[in-house]
Amino acid sequence: MPLDAIRPSPLVEQATERLRAQITGGDWTVGTKLPGETTLAQMLGVGRSTVREALRALAGAGMVQARHGSGVFVLAAEPVEEWSVKLRRAAITDVYEVRMFVEVGAAQLAATRRSHGDLIRLREALERRRAAALEGDAAFVEADIALHATVVEAAHNPVLDGLFTEFVPVLQKRLLDLVELLGLRERDPNNGDAGHTALVDAIVRRDAEGAARVLREELEQTLALLHAL
Template identity: 60%
Template sequence: MSSLGGSLGGPLSRSPLVDQATGRLQERITAGQWPVGSRLPGEVALAKELGVGRSTVREALRALAGAGLVQSRQGAGVFVTADRPREDWPARLRRAELVHVYEVRTMVEVQAARLAAVRRDEADVAALERALTARREAGAADDAQFVDADIALHTAVVAAAHNPVLSDLFAEFVPVLRERLVELVGLLGLRDGDPGHGYAAHAELVEAVQRGDAEGAGRALEAELAATRARLTAE
């Protein structure tokens, strides 16, 4: 069994113990006390050093594994696989360039639009009509309200695809899109002289979905998103 390589800082005494144990172990890994590839001490040794039960250590190790820091190998022990936690998807999106987010968004939404044209039902059609009307009316509102109405329409298209994985994936994009688009609308002057920027393209998209034209819906959405990507790369 490998040694602890120094004190873990004394017994833990405040709750939640699992979070504290996880943090203490992560600090040791990040500091290089247990290099990548090395085996961690066993549960009994870690529990003694931390002043907690083995079940708490087990939960802490599970949390570290979820962050990509360690991996359990049956019959061999728990090994360090990285010295930094894996970045979660929302954080990765926030750090990404908007043009890259748009490239992935296009792949997701264009396919969703095609599926929506095939799978939409009466409730979906009604939701799309309401969302299109709300987007048109938001032309008289400020940039934030306009962006909210635009995203709501795109969300309705994705929802009409009736694929929960697509819906969940698009939902991950929404917070980043909203924040960045509100800035972009003002920065690029997208609504200058055209408060309802892109209404015709969105109306074409909704009409294609309503009439069941999968290719038409895909083309309409791809063209609309491509126009924004072009503005981004031109800046």
Template identity: 60%
Template sequence: MALPMTLGPLRPSPLVEQAAAHLREQIADGQWPVGTKLPGETTLAKELGVGRSTVREAIRALAGAGLVRARQGAGVFVIATEPDEDWTARLRRASVADVYEIRMMIEVRAAELAAVRRTAGDLADLDAALAARNAAVASAPDEELVDSDIALHRTAVRAAHNPLLTDLFDQFVPVLREGLLDLVRLIDVRTADADHGREAHGALVDAIRDRDPAAAGAVIAAELDRTVARLGAGS
């Protein structure tokens, strides 16, 4: 009996990629400024030496990159000269100040919601995460210290029971981890702060336990402000 055929992922043809790259270069070079209508498929196919179907797919790729847009009955128009960056790329080049402004919005609100919505299971997870962070403060390697800190913050965000908030926080984790590792490498944080956030993080967990949203939000805001100040001092 013949085995079922396994189909691999479809890949754009080299001709489509080459055609899209050529058109992208012409747009970037100003041959077609923003607002300009591209030549028709037949004209482009002749200029590029490819078929109309290849041109059609290349234009679709440019549209996906945010460079062109088709207008029904009017044609395809240039709407940008640089392709859209994905969220991960934008985060990687964002400044620490920009990242922490957004982190503040996410975590302060999440802490307030967690204080209202937390369950007994959430409290058990928070206590475990806090204990792991406190243990890491003493003598763990820098990576373990940073990871335990992020894990506690994520546990608090998750206790808000809003999956979108958790997803947003997770998007920031790689950038946060890199910034915090830079901080502990540039500054001897264990010496600079003997408590190293034990009291503040304990107060956060206590506020969530006590169902005190105002206190939970205030604690996390103050803690993030302190981290921003240290990052600025180490830059």
């Protein structure tokens, strides 16, 4: 597939699309070294700075990689979908299964690593969840997730914290749908208070296994409800 010169407009976007087409079309396969910036600029009829920006965009999409002193190589034939986009498209049951692994492990770490400040924040988050029981479903779900986020923060692992933060937008929307659809708070506006209290108490006692067990049971119950929908 020949590379025709392109007309000025959004030059970077056009150059990026042309280079992407060469890769997805199989002209430059995975592992191939791309021509140099000067050659690409001549082929596309644009300046080297435009080519540089186009290559940077393709690198951001996970399709190419610059190797110092060697050049730019093709990494993938298709753009790599961003994690946040993949999460939004994923089935809530799949998200919840991963959440379970992340949070149960975080609860164990929190029980062994929590500081005095963490305990204060955990108790405050538990009280906010109880206060939110007097409000609407949206406020209650938000307070519930905030308590879980506080548990993850008490693990003092930035990777776990970052993973959970990525889950929050998806969880908040889907859990609100679940609460409203199943009417989980009709009989008990503070649904799950006993389990969350037990979780906080286990972390206070530095009972890692107890914290993991309580949280796993709670998340498994919710996952079973999601599977039943």
